[in-house]
Amino acid sequence: MIVGHRKALDEIAGMIIDHKKILIVGCGGCTSICLAGGQREVDGLDADLRAHFEEGGGHVDTDVFTIERQCNADFFADLDEMIPLYDAVLSMACGAGVQFVAERHPSVPVFPTLNTDFVGVDRDVGWYEENCRTCGDCVLGDTAGICPVTRCAKGLFNGPCGGTRAEGTCEVDPEVPCAWFEIHKRLKTQGRLSMITKVRPAREWVNQTRRTVIQEPYKERYTK
């Protein structure tokens, strides 16, 4: 799940200061679940912005609307009709959703209200932890389900680095468990400790440029 958190109110207010009529758009997907950009958060931002501008002796004209997903064109029918009526849009989706809205409505400024943080898991209500950095070259099968990109401070693919502290924590940050120590422990539990000596070649950091995925059964449809 994509996790984000709302930007500071001052920053959001600053984005729309030159625009009169604002549409705040929520997303019923990931940002609803992480309590960042769902319908309730949309109402909350609406109230916060009104109070913020009134405190400054001003006024903001806002409307709210939430669609199921801002990353899928199937859910845009009603929103597409609404956006041209506004001067600017405040999107409460992740970065993908913000860009999708902006792409569909290039003549209307679309501002992000969230900082998109990571792909992660729900630990509990309101508590989310990064687990995946979408590196595009998953080695979790070799590392007993512990990601060296997100969990190792140095992102080592052939670890440990030799700096692991005696208590099994990272030399960079003693509060953080050494990922490769954890990988070693779990591989041992699984009877797969031989994986620890597998040498992985230097990787291509494919997540540095924009990527596209077309699933195999659809390749013929979309490629010429």
Next chain:
Amino acid sequence: MSVHSDKAVDTKQIKKALAKHKNKMKAYLSHCMHCSLCAESCFLFMAHDKDPRYMPSFKVINSVGSLYRKRGNVDRTTLEKIKKIVWKSCVLCTRCYCPVGVDVPDMIAFARGICRSQGVCPEFDETGAMESWL
């Protein structure tokens, strides 16, 4: 639990939304032959021992269909029942298929939109307690 559980349902707003998509929705609702071919396209139906309440046709008929049958004259209790169907029984994975072309995800999304317009939507904090599979 609704975001606005103390507000009266704005049936005029619901009727306006229903009227806007009337032709499409009427067509979809009349096209459904109850053939049940959509059922096995739904992973929730398959995962719940083929419980017919998870059939896409059931979900559509008891959400959008219910709104149309009542001509939008619904109360919050009805919307809460519809909420359970369109959020708890469906994740909008959009994988369902229909041999006569009923766009089931479109219908579910429409029902969700009507619920949202009245502040009826799932909560994801402590108050929500599994109101949605998402």
